[in-house]
Amino acid sequence: MALIVQKFGGTSVGSIERIEQVAEKVKKHREAGDDLVVVLSAMSGETNRLIDLAKQITDQPVPRELDVIVSTGEQVTIALLTMALIKRGVPAVSYTGNQVRILTDSAHNKARILQIDDQKIRADLKQGRVVVVAGFQGVDEHGSITTLGRGGSDTTGVALAAALKADECQIYTDVDGVYTTDPRVVPQARRLEKITFEEMLEMASLGSKVLQIRSVEFAGKYNVPLRVLHSFKEGPGTLITIDEEESMEQPIISGIAFNRDEAKLTIRGVPDTPGVAFKILGPISAANIEVDMIVQNVSHDNTTDFTFTVHRNEYEKAHSVLENTAREIGAREVIGDTKIAKVSIVGVGMRSHAGVASRMFEALAKESINIQMISTSEIKVSVVIEEKYLELAVRALHTAFELDAAARQGE
Amino acid sequence: MALIVQKFGGTSVGSIERIEQVAEKVKKHREAGDDLVVVLSAMSGETNRLIDLAKQITDQPVPRELDVIVSTGEQVTIALLTMALIKRGVPAVSYTGNQVRILTDSAHNKARILQIDDQKIRADLKQGRVVVVAGFQGVDEHGSITTLGRGGSDTTGVALAAALKADECQIYTDVDGVYTTDPRVVPQARRLEKITFEEMLEMASLGSKVLQIRSVEFAGKYNVPLRVLHSFKEGPGTLITIDEEESMEQPIISGIAFNRDEAKLTIRGVPDTPGVAFKILGPISAANIEVDMIVQNVSHDNTTDFTFTVHRNEYEKAHSVLENTAREIGAREVIGDTKIAKVSIVGVGMRSHAGVASRMFEALAKESINIQMISTSEIKVSVVIEEKYLELAVRALHTAFELDAAARQGE
Numbered sequence: 001m002a003l004i005v006q007k008f009g010g011t012s013v014g015s016i017e018r019i020e021q022v023a024e025k026v027k028k029h030r031e032a033g034d035d036l037v038v039v040l041s042a043m044s045g046e047t048n049r050l051i052d053l054a055k056q057i058t059d060q061p062v063p064r065e066l067d068v069i070v071s072t073g074e075q076v077t078i079a080l081l082t083m084a085l086i087k088r089g090v091p092a093v094s095y096t097g098n099q100v101r102i103l104t105d106s107a108h109n110k111a112r113i114l115q116i117d118d119q120k121i122r123a124d125l126k127q128g129r130v131v132v133v134a135g136f137q138g139v140d141e142h143g144s145i146t147t148l149g150r151g152g153s154d155t156t157g158v159a160l161a162a163a164l165k166a167d168e169c170q171i172y173t174d175v176d177g178v179y180t181t182d183p184r185v186v187p188q189a190r191r192l193e194k195i196t197f198e199e200m201l202e203m204a205s206l207g208s209k210v211l212q213i214r215s216v217e218f219a220g221k222y223n224v225p226l227r228v229l230h231s232f233k234e235g236p237g238t239l240i241t242i243d244e245e246e247s248m249e250q251p252i253i254s255g256i257a258f259n260r261d262e263a264k265l266t267i268r269g270v271p272d273t274p275g276v277a278f279k280i281l282g283p284i285s286a287a288n289i290e291v292d293m294i295v296q297n298v299s300h301d302n303t304t305d306f307t308f309t310v311h312r313n314e315y316e317k318a319h320s321v322l323e324n325t326a327r328e329i330g331a332r333e334v335i336g337d338t339k340i341a342k343v344s345i346v347g348v349g350m351r352s353h354a355g356v357a358s359r360m361f362e363a364l365a366k367e368s369i370n371i372q373m374i375s376t377s378e379i380k381v382s383v384v385i386e387e388k389y390l391e392l393a394v395r396a397l398h399t400a401f402e403l404d405a406a407a408r409q410g411e
Numbered sequence: 412m413a414l415i416v417q418k419f420g421g422t423s424v425g426s427i428e429r430i431e432q433v434a435e436k437v438k439k440h441r442e443a444g445d446d447l448v449v450v451l452s453a454m455s456g457e458t459n460r461l462i463d464l465a466k467q468i469t470d471q472p473v474p475r476e477l478d479v480i481v482s483t484g485e486q487v488t489i490a491l492l493t494m495a496l497i498k499r500g501v502p503a504v505s506y507t508g509n510q511v512r513i514l515t516d517s518a519h520n521k522a523r524i525l526q527i528d529d530q531k532i533r534a535d536l537k538q539g540r541v542v543v544v545a546g547f548q549g550v551d552e553h554g555s556i557t558t559l560g561r562g563g564s565d566t567t568g569v570a571l572a573a574a575l576k577a578d579e580c581q582i583y584t585d586v587d588g589v590y591t592t593d594p595r596v597v598p599q600a601r602r603l604e605k606i607t608f609e610e611m612l613e614m615a616s617l618g619s620k621v622l623q624i625r626s627v628e629f630a631g632k633y634n635v636p637l638r639v640l641h642s643f644k645e646g647p648g649t650l651i652t653i654d655e656e657e658s659m660e661q662p663i664i665s666g667i668a669f670n671r672d673e674a675k676l677t678i679r680g681v682p683d684t685p686g687v688a689f690k691i692l693g694p695i696s697a698a699n700i701e702v703d704m705i706v707q708n709v710s711h712d713n714t715t716d717f718t719f720t721v722h723r724n725e726y727e728k729a730h731s732v733l734e735n736t737a738r739e740i741g742a743r744e745v746i747g748d749t750k751i752a753k754v755s756i757v758g759v760g761m762r763s764h765a766g767v768a769s770r771m772f773e774a775l776a777k778e779s780i781n782i783q784m785i786s787t788s789e790i791k792v793s794v795v796i797e798e799k800y801l802e803l804a805v806r807a808l809h810t811a812f813e814l815d816a817a818a819r820q821g822e
Contacts (some may be wrong), residue, residue, distance in 0.1 A: 016467040053487065054425040057494045065497075068490035068505055072483035075463065079479035086476075098509065099554055115625045143510050354695055 002036045003125070007135065007220035010044035012172055012231040013077045021083035021232060022172075026130060030090055031375060034127045036162065039135045039157040040081060042073025046095065056387030063108030067137070067147045071097070074134035074153070082132045092130040097137035097145070102156065104138035104146045111138060113155065116163035135158060152327075154215035162222035165175035169224050170237075176230040178203065178210055179200040181256040184273040185394050188404035192238050192254060199254045200240045201344040202380045216240065234271045252356060253347030256394055260341045260387055262292060263315035266307040267322055269332025272299040280306055281330055283321050289314045291343070293375045293382065303332070307373060309384065312338055340372065340405065341390040344382040345397060357381050363400035370392050412448040413578040414536070417544065418568030421455035423583055423642040424488045430464060432643055433583075434495035439539060446536045446570055449632055450546045450562040451492060454482025475518030478548070479556045482508070485545035485564070493543045503541040508533065508548035508556070513567065515549035515557045522549055522557035524566065527574035544571060565626035573633035580635050581620060581648070587641035588649035589614065589621055591814040596805050599815035603649050608637075610665045611651045613757040613791045627651065663767060664758030664812045667805055671752045671798055673703060674726035675783065677718040678733055680743025683710035690740055691717055694732050700725045704753070704786045704793065711788040714743070718784060720795065723749055750802040751783065755793040756808060767791045774811035780804050 006026065006039035013019050022038075030036055031052050042050075052060040061069075078094035097104075100120060104111035108266040124131045135153025147153055154171055162167035176275045177191040178200065195203070197220030202214050210228055215335065219226045219240065229237035230281055277296065284291060294308045310318045315338050322334045323338055357374075360381055364371060373384035398404055417437065424430050433449075441447055453461075461480050465472040472480075489505035496503035508515075511531060515522035535542045546564025550555045553627035559566055563581055587613065588602040606614070607629030612624060621639055630637045631649065640648035681687055688707065688756045695702060705719045726749050735747045761767040768785075771792055775782060780803065784795035796804055809815055 016464065019468070041575075050487065053491060054494060055426065057430065061494050062497050065490035065493045065505055068493075068507070069487050072486050075483050075486075076461065076480050079476040080464060080468055082476045082479075083465060083472050087469045094476055096556075128522045145507075169687070189568055333605050 005161040005169045006036045007039040008172045036130045038132045040077045041153040046073040068106045070138040076203045078132045094132045096134045098139040102138035106140040110149035113159045122343040147168040156210045158215045158219045161224045170227045174229040186398045252349040252353045253345045258343045262309040263312045263338040268305045269303045270306045270403040339387045341387045363396045416448045416577045416580045418450040419583045421452040425455040435802045448542045450568040451488045455483040482548040489543045506542045507545045509550040513549035517551040524570045545734045565623045569626045569630045572635045581638045583642040597809045663760040663764045664756045668755045671721040674723045674748040674749040680714045683715045707766040750798045751796045756793045774807045
């Protein structure tokens, strides 16, 4: 008999009908013999409705009071699901973050969990109850209600699983697992049976928005096996777990992520003196613009070119900041491009396989796709290419790394 | 500098605009120098919306879980008002029933307050904050959220005022005070400056629905001066306080209450044997029908007539129960009338004045209004009359007891 934490998001509890469906699902699992702790989000749309109410009072709601309002969203869903379970003859009880005592710091609207008191939950599980816990919220040492920030329900699930030493934390979503790449781009994309935390982090931060990055980090840190499943379809989903050092059996890469939200900026003919990188990026950072890839090449005639990418929405702002900088430091010009895309191959397998990058570049060259920027990490290689080649590049790489093959090692 | 508890109901916080108006009002009072604790209901309609959600899951929601849902209504308004106060530069903080620690019993949906911890509130008041507390809710010894039942926000206000030994508990409503009678019936009806708890109880239970009976009882028990005021108009309202034994200065009666919700049933020719009253009312009570006035006259030829009133909605049900009883005990017949009204004069002054009842009957006789039933208590005389004479009777009594006079003792 296993102890499982199951987390259902806002869409999964977005209507009374869906809450009834979740209750059916939970009932089935319970009858299969597992001990269950269920973590819920607010009904989809409800959190926005509550924030809108606050915004009608003031553009800058007091964070402590905003949490008092926003936390009511989950408070409603946990009680509704508990009622639906009891109606089905499944003993159940609901707890808010305060009632479980999910202790957080006092950073309202973006609090971090410090400690979870598992006493009540364990007592209820022992009595055969399903315990339904409000996600996304906690309480600080003063007894004030806190929220973990948007989407924090995944984190609640993982933190509860860690505190209870649960066998698995199951995150129910609107996809049936993690794929080698986006199936809308590559029809041959396949669901992965397993993926490591590190790979998942790279996939998530690159635009595969299945799970929140923070919850994956958390799960990795406490080694909580995470499983991504579809809320209303049957299937094993994808298990996210630690890298068990079985490099021999691992595929070289697990998936291909991509992203068309970025824009590229280059400042050319920069006098190559110490501290020039800070002179360029300092003002960008001061303007609250986040930078993703940064590339600086070796200098030529004592000047260098400096290129970085920002979110496309911040391109104009970054461009004008950079124009100022160029004048100040005596750079030649600022050029930019919003029609770019980033494609990344991700996999812990590449640690022990040489030539992964060159295989990637070869595959792109075969399709005559020009690479504009390159950036690498231990388990990832990213390239920036012209946006119009994105789909072509993803398909070519999916084939080159044998991801469309029916049989795959490790599955 | 006084300590005042102010309670605003659902209509007063029914929209963002109204919450802003309440914030303005609270700000003014605060600036006048009083320490303020503000108790709020949910936005009007919200509690029903939440109950409807639960009812969509099950006709009989688990009481504990229903309280988890329903309590979110006040949780939203307290934070909205607190934001609106802080926006105006008024330091403020919100507390749920659980956070103040309003300890109740575990009778979910209709809990009773056992104890209030005033520590946090006193600390905040000392720091110059306005304390905004969720009405209608508390927490039981297990940490479960409870609600006091419909309209319990008045009770929260009074209980807080008692715990804090506040100088006054102000209940803001949609009327500017308690009137001698309904101004829609008697245009000369006047707002009372003062009324005693006992009188208010009689007025309230007779249909002047300004305050909840339970909160008035509570206020009387703990001797908390209550004041009824209009949420959005200026004015002193009506103070409800203890009878200060100043009978000489008191008017004979304070007001005239009336009620057209009742129906009358008579069982005639009942053999007059011991226990017959129970034989008649036992089955009525067993059918969950509440009885108001009961009149039994002296017997005649060993039979008697037994008359009582019930809510008009329960007339048919009561009639059929009574038909059965009549057959069983060998009574002659059952007759009834739904076209009746009850009119009552209420006043602590009548304790020390003889002849109040006769003055009432005289006034009605002058208008040729026939009295069908009479019932009296220490501070009240009620009569049942034909419904069509209701307005006429109320106006005649209002004049007869000099309530429309411009100058009134005690004001």
